[in-house]
Amino acid sequence: MSPSPEPRPAQRRSVPLLRAGGRLRIAVIGAGPAGLTSAKQALAEGHEVVLYEKNADVGGIWDPASGGAYPGVRMQSSRMSFPFSDHPPVRVDDFPTLEQVHAYLRSYAESFGVLPVCRFGHRVSRVVRRGSGGWEVTARHGGEEDREVFDAVMVASGELWEPRRPERLPDASAPVRVLTAKGYRGPREHAGRRVLVVGGGVSGADIASELAGTASRVDWSVRRPALFLPRDCAGIYNDALFSYIGRIGLEEFPYDRYLKWLGELLPDYMAMYRATGLLPTEGYHGAVHINEKVIPRVYRGQIAVRPAFESFGPDGCVTFADGTTRSYDDVVLCLGYGMPDYGFLADFRQEDLYEHHFWRHDPTLMVINTPVDTEAFGTACPYFEAIAGWALAVLAGRAGLPSPEAMTDWCERHMSRLDQRRYFDCWLETIRIGLAAGNLPDPRTDFGAYWQLVSGTVAPSRLRPGGPAATRPAAFDQLFDMDALRHRVLASLPLADRDALLAGGRIGRADYEAALLVREGRELQPWLPYRQRESTAGAPVPG
Structure with a gap:
């Protein structure tokens, strides 16, 4: 395996960004999957929410009336892995259609009380920080403008709206x-x-x-x-082939052996x-x-x-x-999409987004979109659910951010070349983000629950606190040495944490001793780092 990407800056336990225990006013911009789960989770925490949506219905690009997706599109993720963690789909195909996804998102909004806070037909035209007075949001509705002030803003406007085109198109009179x-x-x-x-x-x-x-x-x-x-691989959903940790095992699998295995399957x-x-x-x-x-x-x-x-x-x-x-x-x-238009955010640069989601100058402005420099693969709803949960945990002080200096340094190193596309595994990102937010089992204190999560099927219901445990392993994780992967994750934990896990009966003596034998440099961080870039010759390089 290529060397792991450099570790994230150390997270500090922060005081709340906003008043502790108070009811906040939160503006959510966009009623696609990211905006709906942002609003749903904020409402569940007792906050006052206004969700602005420029179209007449929820769904974003999954709203057929929005024109954001071509009519014949189907989910690449199966009914097993695409939904939010707490709202299973009903009456959908194995790989849902545009209309089925839209109906699912509307059902989600109805079930969790999001529709009453939606302001449809409201296009946000300006978001500006008013000193200590909060964020002033201006929205146009018909011929009028509304202005309101909020404690925090969650931007979920999506990134698949502006298609790329060649610099030069044919003359208007051309017969094409x-x-x-x-x-x-x-x-x-x-x-x-x-x-x-x-x-x-x-x-x-x-x-x-x-x-x-x-x-x-x-x-x-x-x-x-x-x-x-x-989508269907020998009777198995494509996204049921490997677990989260199995995707790391696959990455280490020699490509020629991978092709040979695919030839057998x-x-x-x-x-x-x-x-x-x-x-x-x-x-x-x-x-x-x-x-x-x-x-x-x-x-x-x-x-x-x-x-x-x-x-x-x-x-x-x-x-x-x-x-x-x-x-x-x-x-x-079909040339992909350009950078999202964040022109409505005053004094904003995408290069100033720490971890792609928190505006480093004031993290009460958060972007709940997929990073703009990525070609994402995986399921969107659980991924956006994880980001929104992280953002709200940071607002409340349950999760921390690094110092302003560390966030600035991270942005300078990671956000300076947004034109260089990279691969992005949304499944593995749900694990990383869930751990950062404190919403998944902490391997330092409950390694068994953590391992059961990452080594089981990728069903989103298992990502929520109190969700069902895995009942069976992923279909083809046996291709990899799962014991070795487990020991490498254990080896990445501080020795004091491993001692405590052993003393508390959370791990066995055999696993404890096997972790001690893992060679330096072979440790595997619990957030499951993966390669995100390829060289021009096609060989993977660290992200």
């Missing part, structure tokens, strides 16, 4: 229709047309797969091959994959895309793979990286 994944409304309007889909990520694969059989021709422009795996699929020439021979185990259709359709000739998109000509003709050109009726750009 250019749209982004956000503007794609389904295959019907492309029937019988020659379509190029640009982008080798999940959206590009989804849209190219959906168009095959409807468009007269589907070309798929891929800059770099990625590892696509099906999915022989027909992997044979097709190899035949297409799209299977990455050097890989990054964790950065997996989920799509079960695109590889078979490339294999059967329903989708033709093209080199990386280079540019449009004025007449709409497309030039590829190998110098070839081709004309299309439609081009669907």
Whole structure:
């Protein structure tokens, strides 16, 4: 395994950022999954909450009326791992549709009293700090503006709203229709047309797969091959293959052995994959895309793979990286999304977000979004639930932040190159953030409960205090030496904590002594650090 990323600054037990035990006024901006769980948890702690939402309903990009997602999109996470910890889904597919996710989020808001605090049709235009007087939030509704003052602000406006586009688009008179994944409304309007889909990520694969059989021709422009795996892997949900700690074991698994194992698990699929020439021979185990259709359709000739998109000509003709050109009726750009627009936050820079969530100048301003420099993989609802819980724990003083100097130093080292994309495992982040917030079992005092959590299936209900214990291990954790992983986590704990665990019967003598034998440098921190970057050659490097 590559060396672990550098450890986080030491957390100090802080006094509350706001008045202890008081009822705070908290503004939440955005009623997508992040905003809904922020509001729900703040209400549960007795705070007064106003949730501003620019659209007419909850859901964010999962609101079909918002146009934030194309109609045929499905969750990459299964019904087992996608929901919030305390609200199981009902009547949803194994991998829910756009409409099912929206209905789930509305049910969540109704069940926990969030809808009454929502102000729909309110677009926040300005948030400014008024000295010791709190945060003044200005929102536009119709032709009017409302201003209110709050003790804290939780920004959950999302990050998937502004699609990236090439610098130069065809002339308006060019005989080609250019749209982004956000503007794609389904295959019907492309029937019988020659379509190029640009982008080798999940959206590009989804849209190219959906168009095959409807468009007269589907070309798929891929800059770099990625590892696509099906939602259903030999009858097992993709997200049930490994536990949290098993994902660390997978990262240490040699890539060629990983491909060999996939060939045994999915022989027909992997044979097709190899035949297409799209299977990455050097890989990054964790950065997996989920799509079960695109590889078979490339294999059967329903989708033709093209080199990386280079540019449009004025007449709409497309030039590829190998110098070839081709004309299309439609081009669907799936190039990801640009930086979120935080222009409504006065004097704000994203580079000043400690741990991507706390404004270092005043942590009563918090951003409950996915970090902007990441390509995230994993399930969103439990991840946002963990961030919101952390933010509220910091407000209340249950969890601490480093000194202002340490936060500044962290930001200078980690937030200076937001253009350099990295891989982000939302499942493992729920463990790290939950530990930071004090909302998960502390391995220093209750190692058994901690280990049961991280070595079991990734069902979110197990993340909440008092949630059910794991009844069985993840499907394929037996590929790894789980005892060795457990001993490496134990070895990372201070010796005094291990002594106390042994004396209290929380660990056995065998585990205690095995941890003493772990070689220096092989310890595994309980927050489960993982690689987040790749070199240009494809080999993983520390994040």
